[in-house]
Amino acid sequence: MDNKERYLEIFRKNGYKLTTQRRVIFEVLYERSNEHPSPEEIYDRVKDKYPEIGLATIYRTLQLMEDLGIVYKMNFNDGLSRYELCMNNAHQHHHLICLQCGRVEEVEIDLLEGLEAAIEENKGFQITDHSVKFFGTCKVCRKARSNKKEN
Ligand SMILES: [Zn+2]
Ligand SMILES: [Zn+2]
Ligand SMILES: [Zn+2]
DSSP states (O other): OOHHHHHHHHHHHTTOOOOHHHHHHHHHHHHHGGGOOOHHHHHHHHHHHOTTOOHHHHHHHHHHHHHTTSEEEEEOSSSOEEEEEOOTTOOOOEEEEETTTOOEEEEOOOOOHHHHHHHHHHHOOOOOOOOOEEEEOOHHHHHHHHHHHHO
16 A cells, blocks of 8 residues: 555545545645645645535535544744644654744654653643644755845
């Protein structure tokens, strides 16, 4: 079973039919997960292949996928809900959010293992995931800023 099929299997295992609508919405997220699309952005993509779909269906399907643990719902403080696929049993990667241009970058390495172990040890709390956001200025904006200073 490839990665994609493993995700789709979650619908079936929980008694949900894999309707065309669900599949098309999943496909968009699968292809653009690292762009953290909002429901409206997903809608724009899905509409091309499936013009009769409505925004309400997108919201409903995303809610279902969140309940089933297929996607994360995130908020990067730009007022939009954004979605990305959950990785199999992995902790969520960290996000770097640029306050100048709104770009969201991902940090692929966890680096929190030591902290997690210390918390489990001291608090008896078993950590299964976390959500870490760093706010600041991205490389591109910093460069633009320093170029401005030079002129
Ligand atoms: Zn991400
Ligand atoms: Zn972790
Ligand atoms: Zn930036």
